[in-house]
Structures are given as structure tokens and as C-alpha cells.
Amino acid sequence: MATKNLQLNQLTGEKTYTEIVFQKVWGRVEAYRKTHPQQKIFMMAFGDTTQPLTPTVVQALVDATNRLGDPKTYTGYEDITGNPTLRKAICANYYQQNLGIKLDPSGIFISDGAQSASVNIQELFAPDNKVAVQNPAYPSFVEGTLLAGRTLVNLICDEQNNFVPKLPEEKVDLIYLCFPNNPTGAVATKECLKAFVDYAKSCQAVIIFDAVYSPFITTPNIPRSIYEIAGAQECAIEIGSFSKMANFTGLRVGWCVIPEALTIQNTVPGELNHLWRIRHAVKFWGTANISQYGAIAALSSAGQKECQEVVNYYLQNARLLREGLAEYGLKCFGGVDSPFVWVKAPQGLSSWQFFEKMLQSRGIVGIPGCIFGSSGEGYLRLSTLGQREEIVAALENN
Numbered sequence: 001m002a003t004k005n006l007q008l009n010q011l012t013g014e015k016t017y018t019e020i021v022f023q024k025v026w027g028r029v030e031a032y033r034k035t036h037p038q039q040k041i042f043m044m045a046f047g048d049t050t051q052p053l054t055p056t057v058v059q060a061l062v063d064a065t066n067r068l069g070d071p072k073t074y075t076g077y078e079d080i081t082g083n084p085t086l087r088k089a090i091c092a093n094y095y096q097q098n099l100g101i102k103l104d105p106s107g108i109f110i111s112d113g114a115q116s117a118s119v120n121i122q123e124l125f126a127p128d129n130k131v132a133v134q135n136p137a138y139p140s141f142v143e144g145t146l147l148a149g150r151t152l153v154n155l156i157c158d159e160q161n162n163f164v165p166k167l168p169e170e171k172v173d174l175i176y177l178c179f180p181n182n183p184t185g186a187v188a189t190k191e192c193l194k195a196f197v198d199y200a201k202s203c204q205a206v207i208i209f210d211a212v213y214s215p216f217i218t219t220p221n222i223p224r225s226i227y228e229i230a231g232a233q234e235c236a237i238e239i240g241s242f243s244k245m246a247n248f249t250g251l252r253v254g255w256c257v258i259p260e261a262l263t264i265q266n267t268v269p270g271e272l273n274h275l276w277r278i279r280h281a282v283k284f285w286g287t288a289n290i291s292q293y294g295a296i297a298a299l300s301s302a303g304q305k306e307c308q309e310v311v312n313y314y315l316q317n318a319r320l321l322r323e324g325l326a327e328y329g330l331k332c333f334g335g336v337d338s339p340f341v342w343v344k345a346p347q348g349l350s351s352w353q354f355f356e357k358m359l360q361s362r363g364i365v366g367i368p369g370c371i372f373g374s375s376g377e378g379y380l381r382l383s384t385l386g387q388r389e390e391i392v393a394a395l396e397n398n
């Protein structure tokens, strides 16, 4: 007799981000639409991209498809850790050329986006490891931790600390850090990241650094990778993605870096990298080959130039929204090095009251900050990964 996995019950009954967003946020918007058919609705809730793939990427996808349709050039399974050319391009073009960081392609694992890697990576660690997570946070860090049955420690991010947490007060084993942050849009300085690296090295903890939004950083001297901090290769795993920097949310390509130098209490150098390789072989046989050819093209010099234009487009959206809302007297955070604007609810309104007010007064739909954690109460997250015309029209809709 088969019985269900009871751990999965933690993810039902409006306990998770996805359920709350689709049932409560989306449900409320649909109900409002029915009673206010004339009101224009501006969707700034979802962190999904809206701009098309760039020409260099499209051409690479067409070429790859044609090769697969020809018996002379057809290829089947990829290397399970990812196309070697892509892994080399991530090291040479993304890390070395753009950031001056030297990594070996053997440390790069290609995944179907950052989502699966950022949660699955916990399988490398013992079940009793304690996990520190920013609060508010990208929800899957919390949900993945609960699903694994691990203890969660909150790292509070609020206006007082510029949404950048202090070091954990108690001893933790894994630390999720996400900068530029989703949902707050905050970035961390070198000094702040160095303090976390020093902490991790001092107690053999591992930092899982989500750098999905790092191509959005425009402020000088803000690190785009945890590996800009000396010693980080000994204590940090980094997760990246083509989703937001190249509009790959549908194509699904991300990566995870597990440097050879990374060690914890009961491992030798290279062992965690080797274990993740084995885990890939057992549970994941690689990302679609066509998508990986698209990612290689996105990292070519023409591809990078085009992708930067897309990122600039979203950043310009963010600037317009931030400045427009500020003109209406709203206090906004983020939106400078990130496509998320974190808006403070006025007059002490709760997240949900502010959500309702923005919907009714302007037709703007965001995500109530409290869904990202208790410290997100009193805020609304707006995504600027939408169309420029929508942002402009929303600001003109009084």
C-alpha cells in the first residue's frame, strides 16, 4: 500500500508562496476585475520577464534546432554537468572577463534554472544542519528548508539595517544570502559580504549565494559575486541564472558553482564537488541541449551586449516606477541595482491593506511583503520586469 510523503503536507493549504499568490493575490485580482470591468489592471506582481530573446540567442537556437534535425549533426545526451563550452564560457566570459574572478569549469554545474539548484543543493548537507535565511526572503529558501525538515534561523532585514542582515547570533551551518535581493532590491557591500565569509570560515558554515540578479548591479564597488571576497571559494556555493539577465525564464538555464576548495568539517577539498556530480548523475541528467546553446550565445560578446540592453530596459522601468511613486509621496527601496521596488506602506497600513489600496486607487498589483516573511509586513513588492508602456500608464492612472 502506497502512502503519501507527509513532509509535502507542509506545502499545501495556502502555506506556500505559490499557493498564496495564485489563490489569494490572483483570486483577489480576478474578483476585483469582475466588479470593476472598466479599471485597467497593471500587473507588477510576478518576477517573470516580458522582453523577447535577443537576436544572437534566437539565431543560436535556430542553428541548434537545425543541427538536431540533421542526421549528420544530430547529438543526444549532453554531458550531465552541462555543455563543456557553456561551462567554459561561464568561467571565461562571465566570471573572468566581467568580474576578474578565476574559476575552473569543473566547478560549474548547469541546471534548469536557479530554482532547482538553490533548493536541491541542501542534499549535500546533513539533515541536522541549521539554515539561516534572510527575512524577508525569496520563498523557496524557506520552503526548501522546511521540506528538508531542517531548523530555520531568521536573519532580519529591515529599514534599520538597510535590508542587509547582521551575522547570525547563534551558530548556523548553512546561510542563504541573496544579493541583489528579491524582494527588497537591497545590495550588500564588500565589507558586509566579507563579514559573512569570515563567519562561515570561522565555523565551517557554507554560504549559498543567490546571485541571479547580479547583472542588474549598477552602483560602483558593489560585489557581483561572492567570489569577489577573498577566501569565499573555501566556504561558498554560488547560484546564477540566465532567466533575468537574458529572458530565459522559459528556456531554463542556470548554474551552480561548487569550487574544489570548498570544504566542511568532514570533507576533503573537491569532495563536495564530486558528491554533487554523483547527485547530478542519479537525479538529473542535464538541461535541454538547445537551451544551453542559447546560453552560450548569450555569453558571446554580441550576446552580452544585447542582454545588457535588456537589463538596462528593466532598470529604466525600475527608475521610472521608483521616481513616479516617490512623487506620490511613497517611500521606495530597491529598484536601483534590481528589478524590484520595495514600497513602504503609508500611514501604518498592513501589507494586505496597502495591496488593496494600490489595486483600488491605481490598478497596480504587487505582492504583499508579508508573504516573503514576517519582516516584510508593511511593504509591497513591485516587479519592473514588465513592459515600459505598462509602467508609464500605471503612473499616469490617478
Ligand code: PLP
Binding pocket: 047, 112, 113, 114, 115, 116, 118, 138, 178, 182, 210, 212, 240, 241, 242, 243, 249, 253, 254
Ligand atoms: N532565485 C531568486 C532570488 C529568484 O528571484 C528567482 C526567480 O524569480 C530564482 C532564484 C529562480 O530563477 P530561475 O528562473 O533561474 O529558476
